[in-house]
Amino acid sequence: MKHPPSLLALIRELSRLPGIGPKSAQRLAFHLFEQPREDIERLASALLEAKRDLHTCPICFNITDAEKCDVCSDPSRDQNIIAVVEEPGDVIAIERSGEYRGLYHVLHGVLSPMNGVGPDKLHIKPLLPRIQEGMEVILATGTTVEGDATSLYLQRLLEPLGATVSRIAYGLPVGGALEYADEVTLGRALMGRQQVSKPTPQR
Template sequence: MEFSSKLLENAVYEMSQLPGIGKRTALRLVLHLLKQPEERTQNLSNALLKLKQDVNYCKNCNNISDTEICEICANPKRDKSLVCVVEDVRDVMAIENTSQYQGLYHVLGGKISPMEGVGPQDLNIASLVKRVESGDVKELIFALSSTMEGDTTNFYIYKQLERFNVVTSTIARGISVGDELEYADEVTLGRSILNRVPFENSIKAG
């Protein structure tokens, strides 16, 4: 791609560094901003810089929060003996959206992935061990994605916590509610038969 202006080329280059944004999309976005009032660009820049500079992570669960302890951890109605281990902030938002969970969270900040150079020391695992050590936590729910990396991370944490008296569980895997069996992948369908649940449970879950 040949640009008629270095300024334009530079802006497109920086924009195309974002994941999933190619050069063409970046050019479209940059030209859009050029057509808008300068305020728009300033607001975007300021919002991004301010977030990056002032971002704060909850001292307890590492969720992004404007206060030292996030709203979820500070909520006295929440069950402090139950901790759900997730990869990042998006997973907290997804689970909160269900309104089905009343425990706390622990945000790891990623998964163990040797391919991407992410080891256990890069994640918030030590702080999780400390939380369990303090004795408040009775059950840990692993809610990482069910990939090789997710399973590895689950197992690593499981091993670290073996010496403590804590129950560990993973979220249920199976056929999505409303899905047709014929379109489900074999691994999921196979496991959903092996891990079948008493019919009474499904009546309760509604």
């Protein structure tokens, strides 16, 4: 049995979303087909508005619809500590923990030579000018192989800049993505972070 071309096109586009395979895309396509037209139009409108209005913060690269994100615009945040995370979803996860009041820097990925993702593909270079002597940088990448490799790479870059570098660790399962950790686990991981280097004395 052949599917109509319009249905095949919808399945193909849905399967391009992360974590959505062909079977999941097909289920979603049939689900969408069964929804009222106004619901589909509302979904399409929300997608178009998000694409039009959202952009990355020029400072931390989190997603925002303003000139700067809420965190970078908040003078009450601790300016002497930066948590480096993989994705914008990780910022949301950490904020839910209620244990962190510092700043963020979003890499938008991890180092993955197998997938052709090197340092130039991530927002690493803009991080370095933000680091001042005496600051603390929390490497809050996931505990996957790629997350650990990214953390180690950043540690070596940051050590000469005079910052204390710590690594989020306690409570996170090995191979786990930060975004899917619950609030309690993530809060403990932040409070139990491990220092991985001391600032290099400035000459």
